[in-house]
Each structure stands twice: as structure tokens, then as C-alpha cells.
Amino acid sequence: MQQPSKITEYLEAVRQQIRWKRAQSPVLEEINNHIADQKDAFIREGLTEEEATDKAIVEMGDPIVVGEQLDRAHRPRPDWPLLVMTAAMLLLGLAIQILIGPNHRNNGAEMFQKQIVWAGIAILVMIAAYFFNFTIIGKFPKTGFLGLCAIMVADYLFTRATSSTGRSIYAINLLLMFPTAYTGFVYRMRNKGYGGFILCGVTFIISAYITVLVPGGRNEAVVFFLLCTSCLIILTAAVTKGWFNVRKIFALFIMYISTTVAAWPALFFVMRAGGMSRG
Amino acid sequence: MAIDKSLLTGSTTMLILKLLDRTDMYGYQMIEELRKKSNNAFELKAGTLYPLLHTLEQKNMLTSYEEIADNARVRKYYRITKHGRKQLKEKKEEWKVYTTAVNDVLGGASFATA
Numbered sequence: 412m413q414q415p416s417k418i419t420e421y422l423e424a425v426r427q428q429i430r431w432k433r434a435q436s437p438v439l440e441e442i443n444n445h446i447a448d449q450k451d452a453f454i455r456e457g458l459t460e461e462e463a464t465d466k467a468i469v470e471m472g473d474p475i476v477v478g479e480q481l482d483r484a485h486r487p488r489p490d491w492p493l494l495v496m497t498a499a500m501l502l503l504g505l506a507i508q509i510l511i512g513p514n515h516r517n518n519g520a521e522m523f524q525k526q527i528v529w530a531g532i533a534i535l536v537m538i539a540a541y542f543f544n545f546t547i548i549g550k551f552p553k554t555g556f557l558g559l560c561a562i563m564v565a566d567y568l569f570t571r572a573t574s575s576t577g578r579s580i581y582a583i584n585l586l587l588m589f590p591t592a593y594t595g596f597v598y599r600m601r602n603k604g605y606g607g608f609i610l611c612g613v614t615f616i617i618s619a620y621i622t623v624l625v626p627g628g629r630n631e632a633v634v635f636f637l638l639c640t641s642c643l644i645i646l647t648a649a650v651t652k653g654w655f656n657v658r659k660i661f662a663l664f665i666m667y668i669s670t671t672v673a674a675w676p677a678l679f680f681v682m683r684a685g686g687m688s689r690g
Numbered sequence: 691m692a693i694d695k696s697l698l699t700g701s702t703t704m705l706i707l708k709l710l711d712r713t714d715m716y717g718y719q720m721i722e723e724l725r726k727k728s729n730n731a732f733e734l735k736a737g738t739l740y741p742l743l744h745t746l747e748q749k750n751m752l753t754s755y756e757e758i759a760d761n762a763r764v765r766k767y768y769r770i771t772k773h774g775r776k777q778l779k780e781k782k783e784e785w786k787v788y789t790t791a792v793n794d795v796l797g798g799a800s801f802a803t804a
Binding site: 477481483 | 717718735736737738740741742744745748763764765766
């Protein structure tokens with residue numbers, strides 16, 4: 412029974428690389444048949460079933476590389492419902508602005524014009540983000556993550572000297588990029604066992620600490636909560652998908668116990684710091 | 691003799707089109723055929739072949755259809771299209787120009803007999 416599972420494991424590794432779900436099953440069936448043909452040929456040459464399976468899998472090549480190449484051949488089609496929904500929400504925002512704008516105590520017409528400009532910029536940014544190849548984050552996760560940390564720390568050191576009321580609150584926007592960078596890092600740690608899992612925990616703590624470091628005024632506690640929740644969700648998904656090859660229940664137990672223990676004092680600290688920067 | 695990979699990548703498309711120019715084939719068959727025809731010089735990995743086949747299909751150089759084999763396995767056969775034949779012809783021309791140039795530099799006729 413061990414033999415089919417090796418092939419299943421191989422196919423699963425390939426499948427995970429192919430983002431376009433509809434392409435997955437026909438592609439995998441073709442690969443599966445190929446492995447079966449190759450295996451039969453090796454058995455005819457005199458190999459045992461187990462040797463033939465192993466050799467047929469080796470012949471296929473690294474499943475991650477194969478999967479990535481197949482992913483490139485089957486680029487996901489544009490997600491129209493998502494794009495239409497985004498456009499609808501943007502228009503809705505503008506419509507609301509028209510309705511309440513004239514009665515607003517500030518200059519409604521001027522604000523509406525500004526909103527149009529910003530909507531245009533938002534569309535351009537969204538298009539750029541839509542066509543950006545996010546696999547780059549998976550390829551250089553450490554650089555991405557450390558770079559982001561460095562920017563945050565530099566911001567902390569640099570802007571503290573110039574402002575007494577708390578550092579640049581714009582830095583808080585950069586914090587929103589942490590979950591993406593963190594995902595890249597976790598992805599890189601797959602198949603690295605408990606060592607990889609612990610490293611992911613360490614980077615989680617670093618991310619959380621940096622959030623505490625960078626004050627965001629009144630939103631601070633919210634950002635801290637959002638960031639920790641996102642990182643937890645990412646790490647939980649990685650553990651349950653078996654990326655680390657560790658005992659899932661045990662790893663989740665460790666993760667949630669330590670987070671719960673650490674969360675209360677951290678949250679208290681953040682809220683106190685937030686209160687201070689307000690006052 | 692094992693052949694440097696970088697020499698192969700550019701010509702793999704041409705070789706696949708050439709194989710299919712003769713008859714429809716499924717992936718495993720192509721690898722076997724290529725190995726036999728080239729006296730084991732071309733060890734094309736399946737991991738390279740399938741992404742390439744799928745790309746060629748999207749570029750309309752190939753079409754595919756399924757057939758059930760004797761052992762109840764579903765085979766995905768590939769067939770060259772008119773556009774594919776045109777591309778093959780162009781690639782063969784390019785290849786001819788390229789190999790002639792390389793041979794000329796290496797010493798022309800003496801290379802062929804070496």
C-alpha cells in the first residue's frame with residue numbers, strides 16, 4: 412500500500428503549484444498516467460514494483476519545478492466576479508459621496524473631485540497589483556521580510572527625533588504588508604520540520620514586536636490585533652496542510668497556548684501606549 | 691553521448707512538432723520515440739515535456755483528444771495543427787541556417803567526417 416501513496420504525494424506536490432484550479436485535474440491525470448506507463452516499463456525491464464515506482468518518480472523530476480512550469484503554462488484566467496465587485500464598490504463609494512457631499516460641512520464638490528482623482532489612482536494601483544507576479548515573494552521571502560523590518564526600524568529611529576507626539580503614523584500602512592511578507596517566509600520554511608516551525612514562530616514575534624514599536628495613534632491596537640490574527644491564520648493553515656511535517660495537534664497546541672499567554676500583556680501594553688500617544 | 695541542456699531547450703519544440711508531424715502521440719510515447727530515434731542522446735524529462743505540450747496547445751500549434759487504451763488507461767493524444775506545421779517549417783529553416791553557420795565556423799566538411 413506504500414507505493415500508490417508515493418505517487419499520490421508526488422501528484423499532490425505538483426497540484427499545489429498549479430493555481431488555476433480547473434486545470435488541475437486533467438493535468439494531474441495525464442501525469443499520473445505517465446508515471447504508470449513509466450513504472451510498467453521499468454517492471455518489464457525487471458525491476459521490482461517498489462524500485463519501478465521510485466525510479467518512475469525520479470524520472471519525472473522535482474514536483475515543485477514541474478508544478479511551477481505547469482502553472483506557467485496554465486496561467487489563471489482573470490477573476491471577473493472579483494473585478495466587477497471591486498468596480499461596483501468603487502462606484503458605490505462615489506455615489507454615496509455625491510449624495511451626501513453637498514450637505515457636508517466641508518466643501519462637498521471639492522471633496523468629490525479629490526475622490527475621483529484618488530479613485531483613478533486606486534484603479535491604477537489595483538491593476539499593477541493584479542498583474543504583479545506574487546511568486547516573487549515566495550522566491551525571496553527572507554529578503555522581503557527583513558527589508559520590511561529594516562524599513563520599520565529605520566522609520567522608528569529616524570522619525571522619533573523629529574516628532575514628540577509619536578512617530579509617523581504613515582508607518583502603520585507599511586505594517587499591513589507584514590502578513591504578505593510573512594506568508595512568503597512561512598512558504599519557504601515548508602518541509603523544514605520543527606526547526607522551520609519554530610523560525611516561523613520567531614518571525615511572528617518579531618512582526619508583533621515591530622507593531623508595538625511603531626505607534627499608529629488610535630488604530631494601534633486594531634492593527635496589532637489584525638496583524639497577529641493574520642499571522643496566526645497563516646501559520647495554522649500551514650500546519651494543518653502539513654507543510655512542516657510535524658505532529659499537527661501538538662504544533663497547534665504549542666502555538667495557541669504560547670500566543671494566548673503572550674497576547675494579554677502585549678495587548679495591554681499596546682493599548683496603554685496608544686492611550687499615551689493620544690494624550 | 692550526453693548533450694548539454696542549453697543546446698536542447700531551444701530545439702525541443704521543433705523535435706516535438708516533428709514527431710507529431712508523422713503521427714498523433716501521447717506524452718510517454720514521445721519521450722520513448724525521441725530516445726530511440728536519437729540513440730539515447732535526448733533524455734527529455736516528462737516534467738519538461740508536459741508544460742511544453744500544454745503551452746503549444748494554447749498557442750494553437752497542437753490539439754489534443756482522449757482515447758481509452760487496452761489497459762483502461764486514458765491516453766491524451768496530441769495532434770499537430772496547420773499552424774503547428776507552419777511553425778515547424780520555419781523552425782527547421784532557422785535550424786538549418788544555425789547549424790550550417792556553426793559547422794562553417796568549426797571547420798565545415800572536416801567536422802562532418804570527424
